[in-house]
Amino acid sequence: MTSRTNGLAELPSEAQAEPSVELLDCLHRRGPDQIKQVSVQWNANFLSFTASVLSLRGHALTQQPLQDPLSRSILCWNGEAWKIDGDAVTGNDAEEVFALLLESTLSGVASPTAKDTANDRVVVKALQRISGPYAFVFYSPSYEKIYYGRDVLGRRSLLINKDDIGSLQISSVCTGLSSGRWVEVEADGLYAIDLPKTRLESVSLVERRIPWQKWQDRSSPWDDPGTYPLLPNPDISRLVLTSPAIDALTINLRRSLETRVTNMRRPLSDKVAPANLAILFSGGLDCTLLARITHEILPKEQDIDLLNVAFENPRVHGSVNVANVAAASPYMQCPDRLTGLSSHAELQRTCPGRNWKFVSIDIPYAETVASRPQITSLIYPHNTEMDLSIACALYFAARATGSVQSATPDTPTPYTSAARVLLSGLGADELFAGYTRHATAFARKGYQGLSDELKLDFDRLSKRNLGRDDRVISHWGREVRYPYLDEDFLRWALPLPLWEKCGFGQDGPSEGEDEPLLEPSKKLLRLLAWKLGIKSAAAEKKRAIQFGARTAKMETGKTKGTQTI
Secondary structure: OEEEEEEEEEEEEOOOOOOOHHHHHHHHHHOEOEEEEEEEEEOOEEEEEEEEEEEEEOOOOOOOOEEOOOOOOEEEEEEOOOEEOOEEOOOOHHHHHHHHHHHHHHHOOOOOOOOOOHHHHHHHHHHOOEEOOEEEEEEEOOOOEEEEEEOOOOOOOOEEEEOOOOOEEEEOOOOOHHHOOEEEOOOOEEEEEEOOOOOHHHOOOOEEEEEOOOOOOOOOOOOOOOOOOOOOOOOOOOOOOOOHHHHHHHHHHHHHHHHHHOOOOOOOOOOOOOEEEEEEOOOOHHHHHHHHHHHOOOOOOOEEEEEEEEEOOHHHHOOOOHHHOOOOOOHHHOHHHHHHHHHHHHHHHHOOOOOEEEEEEEEOHHHHHHHHHHHHHHHOOOOEHHHHHHHHHHHHHHHOEEEEOOOOOOOOEEEEOOOOEEEOOOOHHHHHOOOHHHHHHHHHHHHHHHHHHHHHHHHOHHHHHHHHHHHHHHOOOOEEEOHHHOHHHHHHHOOOOHHHOOOOOOOOOOOOOOOOOOOOOOHHHHHHHHHOOOHHHHOOOOOOHHHHOOOOOOOOOOOOOOOEO
């Protein structure tokens, strides 16, 4: 059983703090199944914890914040602990994580005077036994501390706001620029706050970072994977359909997907949903490959929703020769709609017996404009035009309201997906060299340049993408899962030699050779897709979501992606 919790901690204050109505609404949207507040007194100050729950697995809802009556510890847990010490979590993951933290802190050093050393290392070691995405706040009276943080990849959002008198708010989401000086908690370690022994006005709260113990725990996926053999030796062969790496990719990606798409529970409401799972679906290589392998895992009678979003963009559509497109809608001119339909048809051919429900999500320009204030608030403290254009696509895709094809071809049926779990292909480009800049890096500096560029992209995923995307998608009471960012998958993929991931610098197939001519970027993924029969998707070029869905540059002018909103 798993409860996805979205929390707020306010600490400390001299009166019991009440979150704003706006912030409570944001939290409740993320966790519509339950919301609860707990306040405790620490010396002369109050600590307040608020949690909302999106219940996703198991047969019962577990309320949060979790409280231990003996130690008076409190946990707000927002995540999915797939494994602890490498063993699958079969019970409620929030309760198991709480038990793990209680066992560690109550049997550890438990000396409030050891502020920077042994106590903190105990908590770090406990957290590094967990595999899965998370953000959390943990109140430990025995250590006289508040601990908080995000998993090392930063797959869940966590923000912090400090007011003028030194009190703090820690939350999954905020209500935008006007609500305070919120900043994103970095995914670079465990953070700790020593609780004051006096009244708040006489002390300044200071947060302290305890780095993840990368070098001590060699099983961690974020460890340095070792020095890549950057220059291939003469015995290295090019990537082909029979390369061993394809079989290894199949095994590891399937395992990651099995963890994420099995044992899903339907919503707690009486509404019966034919689809438990939806995929953010542009029709590109990464998401179509996830769909194709998921088909082999889930029973055929279970529908899978494919969420495909397209926008009316007056700057682009206004420049099209009307005589040539008189019968075409602006949505059918979006590249992602065309590739989405093509890949949908390919899935229907290669995966018979499954109802692949292609959800056309068409967003008029007026609706995009009207929704910008809400989206701008959700992505804060991210604040660039590129952030906004990407978030617009994710916001409406995750809302999952559109139409599906009915028995009458010209009469689509309105449809909103009830799936609470969404799959995303994020991470594939950063692991397998999918961006144009990766080809440029290889052309300039060979494998060394490519390696440096991939490391840069992977290391900044938490800052550039993951927290922002979590805030936007979770607004609709749904959870996004990233199969390409699974810890075990990363342990395999990160150390894989670059020439086994992509085909840069490799010769194409010889005349008469029964090998497909594919793009060198992400060639390992392309070859697997080809073998699985989704050949059009295997040949698709990379296209950023904001250009495929047409959310970028909707107005005329010279706006740049890095420009502040």
